[in-house]
Amino acid sequence: MKVLSWNVQGAFPYYTPIERIENQIQYIRESAEYPDIIALNEVNRFRRDMWVDELTDLGYTELVHTLDWAEELGESDVPPHQDFNHVNGNLTAVHKSSHVHSLTRLSPSIRNGPWDGADLKDWDTNMPEKILHATVELADSTLDIWNVRAVPGSMHGEEKIKILNNTYNRIRRGCQSPCLLTGDFNAPDRELADGTLIPWRNDQGGDIADKWVTAERNILRGLEDNGMVDVFREQHGYGDLDILDVSHATQTDDPLAVPPADVEGKRFDHLIASHDLHPEACWYDHDGFRCSDHAPLIAELRPES
Template sequence: MDILSWNVQGAFPPYTPIERIENQLQYLEESVDYPDIIALNEVSRHRRDVWIDKLNDIGYTEVVHTLDWAEELGESEIPPHQDYNHVNGNLTAVHDDFVGSNLTRLQPSIRYGPWEGADLKDWDTNVPEKILNATVEFNDTTLELWNVRAVPGSMHGEEKIKILENTYNRIAKGSKSLCLLTGDFNAPDRELADGTTIPWRHHEDGKIARRWQKAELNILTGLEEKGMIDVFREQHGYGKLDILDVSHATQTDDPLAVTPEDIQGKRFDHMIASAELNPKDCYYDQDGFGCSDHAPMIATFEV
């Protein structure tokens, strides 16, 4: 089972150039040979039909997304939604060649949920389109898929915390099956060679800063108690690697012009998966920088 997770850079401009989408679809066809499951972040709601039609054309006929939520909230004048652009959401699709089927979107409720021991009900973000929850069936097994993009904290502040908290709490207290969490978490600030994870605002004190730090660390490392692992780190470890180990080249002007180990930036895109999924490979693909500001993350599982 091959899974790809990718931020396709559909926030700005909101009317994503059709040429960029076509290049990204060509990448899925020619560079990575149709992964079984794709989880895309920052899919422009203004290009929903383009994405779905073109994905259908290359064999991704089972598609779920949150672009309907993004559209409805983006047209709302009710506070606080006038302060959010709501221009994009997430999309998950399964290829026809995959042995699994029955991709089903789940819509968590604020009335029913795993709230025991929680201070808040686990669904309180103003940008719910950033969290796509679904299931897919394969080999008589249900796989729960979480496709998440945390908004940048510098732009949206507490909303980033809420997205991470909502996702972590729902998985930690509610997931009953094999689980894969993937997406662009806009975290951490950095990782040390000894495996230490440094969250944003780690040097600050105060209630919000401590909550921020906890939210990032919970989503990145706290699900180990649920039997879930950081797939990339489980495969490659920490320290200086000879492969690409960042997904957002924030400090390299042309990431296609240098070797993978010389690209400088942040590892914002992650896969946290149930260990029983038996990961065999995981990498960031430098070629994806040719049509997005994020490198796609690809993992192979043997289940």
């Protein structure tokens, strides 16, 4: 089972250039070769029809997204939504040739769920379109898929903390294995060669900074007790690698002009999967920089049949 996770750069301008989307569709078809599951972030809501039509033509006949939420909230003048542009959301799709099927979008609820006795019911973000929870049917089990885009904290403050916390707590309390969490987490700031995780604001004091650090560490490392692993790091380890090990080339002006191992930036895009999905390969595809500021993350899994 091949999974692709990709931030397709649909935040600005309000109307993403058609040519960029056409190139991304071409990439999915020719370079990625029709992954079984695709999880896209930053899909521009003003280009929803184009994305749906193009992906359907590629054979992604089962498709769910949060662009309807983004549209409704983007047209709201109820505070605090006037401070958020709500331009984009997430999209998850399954290819018709895949052995996974019955893609179902789930909507968050604070009325129902395994929350009895909990102090919090974990749905307090003002940007729900950044969290897409769906399920698909495997041969003998149901796979939970969480497609998440954490907004930059420099622009949206504590909304990043809320998105990460909502996702983490919902998975910890409500999801059974197998489970797949993927997307652009805008975290961490960096990782050391020995595996040490350095979250944003780790060198700042105060309650907000502490919550920030905890939220990033939880989403990236805290699901190990649930039997979930960072697939890229499990496959490749840390330190100097001979492959692309960042997804957002923040420190390389033209990532296509240098070898993949020389691209410098941040590893913001992640795929965290249950052990029993049996990850076999995982990589960031350098070629994806041709049509996005993020490299696609691709993984090959072998769930038990």
